[in-house]
Amino acid sequence: MAKAKSNTEDYLRMYTQMVRIRTFEDNANQLYLSARMPGLTHMYSGEEAVAVGICEALTDDDRITSTHRGHGHCVAKGAEFKAMFCELLGKAEGYCRGKGGSMHIADQSHGNLGANAIVGGSMGIATGSALRAKLQGSDDVTVCFFGDGATAQGLLYEVMNMAALWKLPVIYACENNGYSEYTKTEEIAAGSITARAEAFGIEAHQVDGQDVLEVNDLARKLVARARKGEGPFFIELMTYRYHGHHVGDINREYYRSKAEEKEWKDNRDPIIRFRAHLVREGIATEADLDALNAEIEKDAAEAVAYALDAAYPDAAEVNQHVYAA
Amino acid sequence: MREITLSQAVNEAIAEEMRRDPSVFLMGEDVAEAGTPFKVLSGLVEEFGTDRVIDTPISEPGFMGMAVGAAMTGARPIVDLMFGDFIFLIMDQLCNQAAKTHYMSGGKLTVPLVLRTNMGATRRSAAQHSQSLQALVAHIPGLKVAMPSSAYEAKGLMKTAIRDNNPVVIFEDKLMYQDKAPVPEEEYLIPFGVANVKREGRDITLIGTSSMVQVAEKAAEILAAEGISAEVIDPRTIVPLDEKTLIESVKKTSRAIVIDEGHQSYGVTAEIASRLNEKAFYHLDAPVLRMGAMDVPVPFSPALEDLTVPTPEQVAANARRLVAGELIHAA
Numbered sequence: 001m002a003k004a005k006s007n008t009e010d011y012l013r014m015y016t017q018m019v020r021i022r023t024f025e026d027n028a029n030q031l032y033l034s035a036r037m038p039g040l041t042h043m044y045s046g047e048e049a050v051a052v053g054i055c056e057a058l059t060d061d062d063r064i065t066s067t068h069r070g071h072g073h074c075v076a077k078g079a080e081f082k083a084m085f086c087e088l089l090g091k092a093e094g095y096c097r098g099k100g101g102s103m104h105i106a107d108q109s110h111g112n113l114g115a116n117a118i119v120g121g122s123m124g125i126a127t128g129s130a131l132r133a134k135l136q137g138s139d140d141v142t143v144c145f146f147g148d149g150a151t152a153q154g155l156l157y158e159v160m161n162m163a164a165l166w167k168l169p170v171i172y173a174c175e176n177n178g179y180s181e182y183t184k185t186e187e188i189a190a191g192s193i194t195a196r197a198e199a200f201g202i203e204a205h206q207v208d209g210q211d212v213l214e215v216n217d218l219a220r221k222l223v224a225r226a227r228k229g230e231g232p233f234f235i236e237l238m239t240y241r242y243h244g245h246h247v248g249d250i251n252r253e254y255y256r257s258k259a260e261e262k263e264w265k266d267n268r269d270p271i272i273r274f275r276a277h278l279v280r281e282g283i284a285t286e287a288d289l290d291a292l293n294a295e296i297e298k299d300a301a302e303a304v305a306y307a308l309d310a311a312y313p314d315a316a317e318v319n320q321h322v323y324a325a
Numbered sequence: 326m327r328e329i330t331l332s333q334a335v336n337e338a339i340a341e342e343m344r345r346d347p348s349v350f351l352m353g354e355d356v357a358e359a360g361t362p363f364k365v366l367s368g369l370v371e372e373f374g375t376d377r378v379i380d381t382p383i384s385e386p387g388f389m390g391m392a393v394g395a396a397m398t399g400a401r402p403i404v405d406l407m408f409g410d411f412i413f414l415i416m417d418q419l420c421n422q423a424a425k426t427h428y429m430s431g432g433k434l435t436v437p438l439v440l441r442t443n444m445g446a447t448r449r450s451a452a453q454h455s456q457s458l459q460a461l462v463a464h465i466p467g468l469k470v471a472m473p474s475s476a477y478e479a480k481g482l483m484k485t486a487i488r489d490n491n492p493v494v495i496f497e498d499k500l501m502y503q504d505k506a507p508v509p510e511e512e513y514l515i516p517f518g519v520a521n522v523k524r525e526g527r528d529i530t531l532i533g534t535s536s537m538v539q540v541a542e543k544a545a546e547i548l549a550a551e552g553i554s555a556e557v558i559d560p561r562t563i564v565p566l567d568e569k570t571l572i573e574s575v576k577k578t579s580r581a582i583v584i585d586e587g588h589q590s591y592g593v594t595a596e597i598a599s600r601l602n603e604k605a606f607y608h609l610d611a612p613v614l615r616m617g618a619m620d621v622p623v624p625f626s627p628a629l630e631d632l633t634v635p636t637p638e639q640v641a642a643n644a645r646r647l648v649a650g651e652l653i654h655a656a
Contacts, residue, residue: 063398097431104429113397114430118421124390125397125422132395135350135376142394158387165382321432322466324490 008283012292014056014212015278018048018271019293021072023300024081025243028071028088028102032247036308038090041102043243044072049270050175050237051076053215054143057223063111063129063142065122068103069175069241070115073145078110081303091310098313099321111140120146120153123172127159130170130232141169141226149180151193157200163232164200171222172197172234175209177241182255197234209237210270213277240264326507332365334476334508335441335497338483339366339403341512343373346401349487352379352388353405361405363443363502389415389440393423393492396438401487406442409496410456415440423492424467437490441483445498445536445586446634452622455630457586459534460593462494463564469493469517470564474538476506478561481515489517498536498586518565522574526556529580529644532571532597533559537584537616543637544644553648563593571597572605579610580647584635589617611647616640 025045031037044051047069055064055076066073074084079095087094087105094100095107106114113129116122126144133140150156151174163170180188194204205222207214215237222233242265244252278284284292329337343349351369353361357380360367370378381388385406392402406412412419423436444457463470469491473479479497486493523538524545533541538559545555556574560567575581581601585593594615601613619633646653 065394095431096429096433099431100429106430106434108430108433113394114426114434116422118417121390121417121422122394124387124392124418125394127387128391128394128396128402129398130394131391132398132400135395135400136348155386155390158382158384159391161382161384162387162391321428321430323469324427324432324435324437 010056011278011283014052014216015274015289016292016296017052017056017076018212018274019296021048021051021075022271023296024071024075024084027085027300027304029243029247031088031304037088039101040246040248041088042069042246043241044069046242046264046269047175047177047209047239048072049212049215049274050173050209050239051145053212054173054219056216057219058111058141058143060110061140062223063113063126063140065113065126065129065142065144066115067122067145067147067150068115068117068119069147070105071102074105074107074112074115077107077112079107079112081300082306085303085307086310089307089310090312091307092313092317093310097317120150120155122146123150123153123155123159127163127168127170130163130168131166133169134166139227141171141223141231143171143173145173145175147180148174148176148178148185148189148193151196152180152188157196160197160200160202160232160234164202167229167231169226169229169231171226171232174234174236175239176236177239179241179245179256181245182249182252184255193236194234202232202234204234204236206236206238209239210268210273212270212274240268326509328505329476329508330503330505331473331476331479331497332363332502334480335365335483336367336369338480339487340369340372342484342487343369343377348399349401349403350377350379351403351405352381352392354381354383354407356380356405362407363499365502366405385411385414386418389418390422392438393418393426393436396436397426397434401437403439403441403487406440408454409442409444409458410453412442412458412461419462419468419492420465424465427491428467435490436492438492439483439486440492440494442494442496443499444496445500446618446623447630448500449625449627449630451625455623457496457618459496459563459585460587460591463593463596467492468564469562471495471517471562472535473497474533474535474559474561475501476504476508478515478559480508481513482561485514485517496535501536515561517562518567519561520567520570521559521561522556522570523559524555524557526554526578528554528578528648529582530556530558530571530574530578531582531584531640531644533557533584534563534586534593536586537635540635540637540640541584544640547637547641548644551645553644555644566597568600568604571601575601575605576608579608582614582616582640582643582647584616584640586618586634588620589615590620592617611650612653614643614647616643
């Protein structure tokens with residue numbers, strides 16, 4: 001664990017946000033398994049410290065771009081459960097009126113420019129958002145979330161080159177969860193991932209993505225520097241996804257062992273670790289945190305019930321929003 | 326009225342809009358000091374500086390994607406894609422990202438950007454610098470597609486495109502950059518989805534896009550000398566398409582040929598012909614003919630390349646047969 005900080009409120013919010021993500025995902029998984037959710041989805045469980053550590057360093061004016069595994073980013077950037085569950089179920093009250101679903105959820109009111117179902121597809125968007133900030137003299141920062149699998153896309157190298165040339169306020173946050181879909185990252189990535197950013201002269205860091213304080217500490221420093229025009233930056237966050245590539249990827253022993261999964265869940269879980277830290281440092285008691293968890297579970301259950309009962313969009317909406325007025 | 330080239334018209338349109346709206350900026354390969362290989366953008370960097378006229382590396386997907394992100398967050402980028410053929414390089418950013426963002430976000434995010442690029446064969450540039458790929462993007466909901474047929478249209482459509490809140494792709498015919506046309510000094514815009522009846526006629530309707538408007542007009546001249554009265558219509562934008570004007574014309578003439586420089590199969594001509602068949606069938610005296618580029622990669626040799634694009638003579642020949650009531654598609 002990184003060094004203890006004194007800001008109790010910040011810590012409790014980070015804990016809350018991580019638990020909210022885990023709880024959201026547990027509910028989403030149940031919706032899928034009970035065949036109440038159309039389509040499929042990709043669980044963020046296990047990676048909570050990455051999204052929360054970074055997004056807690058951002059304001060609503062700062063932008064993020066997200067991925068197919070994007071519920072965690074969405075929650076961490078400030079989204080509400082109700083509109084999120086409605087979106088996952090294709091309901092009219094969803095963030096995108098049910099038109100995006102899990103893989104395209106966007107919440108522009110909190111600066112989330114959207115999840116993206118094309119692996120690496122949002123790297124240009126994030127870098128362009130940063131270009132806009134620079135051109136318009138705005139001090140907002142954009143964080144581009146992507147996975148280790150997306151480092152195999154050429155787009156990353158095109159936009160990192162331009163971001164470095166033009167000193168854009170963008171932070172490339174590579175969530176290295178060890179697997180590129182159903183394949184070990186070591187089988188798809190040659191050399192070092194951070195060295196690729198360094199080749200463009202971009203300052204790159206590798207951090208323990210299961211330690212929310214370490215992530216947040218680094219993110220705060222880099223965001224502050226990016227605001228001053230010292231960007232871009234690159235962070236490789238070492239993390240783990242507890243579920244398969246998507247919710248239907250259940251039998252996965254052909255690419256990773258149950259023992260490996262157990263090791264990460266038992267000994268490196270970001271929520272368990274941070275919870276122990278909070279108790280150890282006297283920031284909260286076990287009872288306080290249990291109460292927080294219970295409240296979040298209740299919120300989620302209510303949001304799920306609400307979303308299940310919510311109306312689908314009217315048929316007339318099918319050809320709305322193809323073009324903006 | 327003064328006459329200026331299509332190239333100057335595009336330049337003027339962009340300059341006027343950049344003066345009017347500080348959120349408009351331009352990016353692409355060699356757009357600044359070089360002013361593009363066709364010199365269309367010469368002088369803009371001197372007026373607007375390198376912050377707003379941005380030379381990019383040769384990274385089409387990269388700068389296209391960045392334009393999408395800039396547009397989603399409050400800027401109005403104009404992307405310069407040096408050759409229309411390079412659209413294949415940016416397909417994900419254009420068609421999966423730019424085109425769908427507004428819809429996928431339930432209308433919350435908008436992508437006001439202009440992709441200006443070109444089309445047109447017979448410049449001896451061979452298969453990867455000569456294609457007319459408007460049908461590819463016109464197929465994707467969420468994109469608008471403009472095809473200026475002269476300097477006048479190029480200016481008015483570009484200004485409308487820059488003010489539009491959607492991704493707009495403008496295809497300029499690279500062989501027309503030096504062609505002059507009357508262009509008013511005073512400001513004007515050309516609305517999207519409003520076709521221009523270039524020439525009125527009663528016997529046959531010739532619908533042409535971009536360079537093929539000139540081909541249709543020349544064909545109409547040839548036909549006029551023979552007593553056949555051809556109406557020539559320029560849709561100006563193929564998305565949105567002014568169906569009404571086209572249908573009204575065909576109701577009057579009962580015959581139509583659709584001419585576009587993209588490949589004929591599964592192309593713009595097929596789409597327009599199909600709509601006329603569906604919506605004006607009982608007014609037709611002959612099948613609506615499609616005339617696109619041949620379904621071959623554009624060859625380099627002038628002897629071959631010139632065979633691939635519709636000519637006024639070919640259009641006139643087809644028109645004669647339609648008017649004469651010949652069975653041109655008899656089994």
